[in-house]
Amino acid sequence: MTAAAEPTFQQAMEITAQWLALWEQGELSDEVLADRVAELVASRDGARGFFVVSLAGDCPLMDRLPETLLMQLRLAGEGVVDLSARNLAMSTAMALHHQRAGDSSQQGASERVQARCTELLRSLEPQAVKERLEILLAATAGQGEDVAFLDRWGYDAEQRSSIAAAIEAVAES
Numbered sequence: 001m002t003a004a005a006e007p008t009f010q011q012a013m014e015i016t017a018q019w020l021a022l023w024e025q026g027e028l029s030d031e032v033l034a035d036r037v038a039e040l041v042a043s044r045d046g047a048r049g050f051f052v053v054s055l056a057g058d059c060p061l062m063d064r065l066p067e068t069l070l071m072q073l074r075l076a077g078e079g080v081v082d083l084s085a086r087n088l089a090m091s092t093a094m095a096l097h098h099q100r101a102g103d104s105s106q107q108g109a110s111e112r113v114q115a116r117c118t119e120l121l122r123s124l125e126p127q128a129v130k131e132r133l134e135i136l137l138a139a140t141a142g143q144g145e146d147v148a149f150l151d152r153w154g155y156d157a158e159q160r161s162s163i164a165a166a167i168e169a170v171a172e173s
Contacts, residue, residue: 006042006043006045006046007040007043007045007046007049008045008049009045009048009049010049011049012040012043012045012046012047012048012049012050013049013052013053014049015040015049016037016040016049016050016052016053016054017053017057019033019036019037020053020054020057020059020061021059023059023061024059024060024061030066030067030068030069031068033061033066033068033069034066034068034069034071034072035072037050037069037072037073038072038075038076041072041073041076041079041080042076044079047076047079047080047083048083051083051084051087055087055091055113055116055117056109056112056113062116062119062120063116065119065120065123070123073120073123073124074123074124074125077125077128078128078132080124081121081124081125081128081129081132082132084117084120084121084124084129085117085121085129085132085133085136086136086149087113087117088114088117088118088121088136088163088166088167088170089136089149089150089155089163089166089167090153091110091111091113091114091117092110092114092159092162092163092165092166093153093155093159093160093162093163094106094110095107095110095111095114095162096158096159096162097110097159098110114166118166118169118170121133121170122170129170133167133170133171136163136167137164137167137168139160140160140161140163140164140167141160141164150163
């Protein structure tokens with residue numbers, strides 16, 4: 001995709017949903033999907049749209065990532081690592097929020113996103129993941145550049161503690 005052809009966040013979500021449906025129906029190979037996703041995640045909005053749909057949706061793609069797609073996500077670099085780390089934090093905090101509200105269905109959905117993020121982060125470039133998660137972990141203790149990210153979403157002490165535990169779980173295999 002050229003800079004002029006970069007999708008909006010909304011377009012990226014719609015494109016991803018179409019591709020995942022075709023992939024699930026066997027009409028799109030792992031290799032073609034990987035190439036298309038590589039183009040999509042080259043832009044921030046494209047990557048955001050891809051992850052919103054693929055992490056939260058019912059499609060099993062993120063539960064059994066094809067090696068060709070995983071390779072493209074690794075090649076996409078820090079942007080993918082950053083979004084994966086942020087999605088780990090947000091899904092972890094939301095799982096606790098839904099648990100408190102007694103919404104077991106939404107809690108389960110958030111926990112599924114959390115598990116998918118954990119596995120994805122374990123599969124991406126280890127040094128980039130380590131560095132990104134250390135910054136996020138410091139923020140859960142009130143230090144560093146990600147404090148503003150956690151503050152913006154209004155995460156409380158218990159949610160931040162859960163995020164820290166989720167970060168530490170990435171390192172455990």
